Amino acid sequence: MAKGYDHHAIEAKWQAYWEEHRPFRAMNDPSKPKFYCLDMFPYPSGSGLHVGHLEGYTATDIVSRYKRMKGFNVLHPMGWDAFGLPAEQYAVKTGVHPALTTAQNIATFKRQMKRVGLSYDWERELSTTDPGYYRWTQWIFLQLYKRGLAYVAEVPVNWCPALGTVLANEEIVDGKSEVGGFDVIRKPMRQWVLKITAYADRLLEDLKLVEWPASTLEMQKNWIGRSIGAEVDFALADAKGAIRVFTTRPDTLFGATYMVLAPEHPLVDVVTGAAQKAAVGAYREAAARKSDLQRQELDKEKTGVFTGGYAINPVNGERLPVWLADYVLMSYGTGAIMAVPAHDERDWAFAKTYRLPIREVIEGGHVQEAAFVATDRGTVVNSAMPDGSLSLNGMKPAEAIPAITAWLEQRGTGKKAINYKLRDWLFARQRYWGEPFPIVWRDGESRPLLEEQLPLLLPETSNFKPSGSGESPLANLEEWLATTDPETGKPARRETNTMPQWAGSCWYYLRFIDPKNQAQLVDPAMERYWMPVDLYVGGSEHAVLHLLYSRFWHKVLYDIGVVSTPEPFKKLVHQGIVLGEDNQKMSKSRGNVVNPDDMMDQFGADAVRLYEMFMGPLEAMKPWSTRGVEGVTRFLERTWRLMVTEEGGLSAAVVSAPASLEQQRLLHQTIKKVSEDIEELRFNTAIAQMMVFTNEMTKAEQRSRALLEPFVLLLSPFAPHVAEELWAILGHEPSVSRQPWPVFDPALIVSDRLTIPVQVNGKLRGKIEIAADAARDTVERAAREIVAEWLQGGEPKKTIYVEKKLVNFVI
């Protein structure tokens, strides 16, 4: 039974048309303004596209289609972040090569995307697993290596002796391997690390250059975690050497009553007195056995042990006992602190436990009851040398900090210092399915491959089982491992680590600009034309890592002249999570997963696209409702019937006669609202306005082409298939995508009659209809009349008149 609007036929027809005519190709045409509209490319998992992906993809598709019609040269590409763990795990289990699994998954994703009618320029498709792509990932690594930004370090990994393999964090559940539930221990291994900390300052500063969600900027700032303070040396009292600490509160130096070293601190053996050796040794051992998780438990009581040693406070010469405690981390600052219990909550808690003295040096709190940590209140006290050579007393903390820092610097016992929470980036995985490092080893030294030797291909194998040594499966491939040093020709062994999944996704946006270039990562002229990305849409789960790593690489490429902009992504938006109909997170175990293919079978791609956008604001988390999809389907069908008969021909209601002034006003209001809403990514309200238009037109018996034709164009970015079909039925050549976007006439939007509310004491008591240009007197007179019984003949104390908005009488 064929009803009027047959989405199966229409969608197949226009997808075939787009396939053949390729109207969505981005041209390298510098005469046109460009718009680079990018989705975060997906990992092609085995379960295919889900409705959450579709939300972001539909949003960027609407913007891309809109911008093309506005005359922009639009770059809207798609690719695959296809290295990664699941395909390798599957290979270990079944022996099926990851490349095969990946290719199948990509085919599924691509079929689904085409079915949604997403207007990607498929000629620019890329996969991070393609040697033509990862050649340049390796090339970037070589540049990092040459600039000293890649180094080797012994870093602990999650080693599972029973499985003979290193596990990713997500493969560990409650400290045991996800597979089999075996013990996991921390084992140091030689790893590549990237020196992202060298860029910490710029990564922080340049956040000012981008238009990103406030929450994401905040997360990046916190992640980088810059803090300004001072490094201060405390000489050991009974041995050579000094404990260097980092503090943000040098103004509280006189309040230090003890010191703490991290258990791993190299000076522990030096300061520990003979009597304390056993206790300290036991504490260190216990700390080493604790997992990160245990050490991070906050509620627990702080623990520590006295070393028996002392250090000298450089400001007043006091002997401070040196303790060991695991609340001080070796990985931050210098791994040692001066403890000021009066003005630091952690030190306060520790001091209470071990009955250490608490000395107030900032007045304004009750330091025996709680640490007083405010820096914007209080006055420095008890902070002077007896001989009067130094006094901070009476200063505000903000004044005392630079004063004491300068004093320390003068004496050579301290200096201003900046510290970051950001750590260098562990850039190695003990896996097969990733980019091999363009590095060989000879005599224990790493040597880079020559750029001409790239790509270093991932060797073929059928054995994806771990090597058993902790090295990646590549360590099993003797023939591949044995190579020569490119410089000397002497025998060498290849690096067996592979790069993490973040590597390929760090720079893919650049390759889309010039995906087939054999000689360069990207052509400089094309790069200057297309960069930066104007709109980048993807999940907020990437708010920190992907976006920070990507910015880091971009800045390195900027420094070596490969790219022309300091930041890659100008505007960033995160689409919200789509929940199941039950308002719960979609998951197989809950059985509330919505499959886009099922939805498209039932309602068609246009309806699904429209519903994805109509659900609510793009960035909000919101539940799926299949009833809601039915609702937008009804809208599409009503729109269809505005101009098409049961038999599929042009309806007799469609006329060439001009439209009424009111109808024109509605059209122009709709053009304005839809245009502005697309610019602001408020797709839900744009659709609501189109529904208003269709509802009004449904009531009209005669529907002017002059109304319908622009409306079909407005609809086309949202529901491109039905719009193409309607455009054809209206007698036009394809394609709507080549039509200019309708322009509204401001004069036609304003009405000559207005209804304005009349209030008495701020409460609505009536409404009046007036001419838009009516004088204040006229309006007030009419208003007074309509609320006469509320005024009871009296004269209002005050009359508020807001032109074209309201009248309010105060009595």
Add this chain to the structure above:
RNA sequence: GCGCGAGUGGCGGAAUCGGCAGACGCACAGGACUUAAAAUCCUGGGUCAGCAAUGGCGUGCGGGUUCAAUUCCCGCCUCGCGCACCA
């Protein structure tokens, strides 16, 4: 604990340079068409009282500013996200 964001009908949401709260959609109810149903079209609807006209109350809670507050300010509560001993 700290940081960020959000709380509006039965449901998704709209309206925030302060100015008619609830657009649009879902669900619901009534009507038209139909032998009947579906589909479609029309109508209704925050809530309380009232036959109705109409009025009281109403945007998480409590205060405040204002002629006027969903919108601004202060103090709470709840939910979501992120960070979590970072000296």
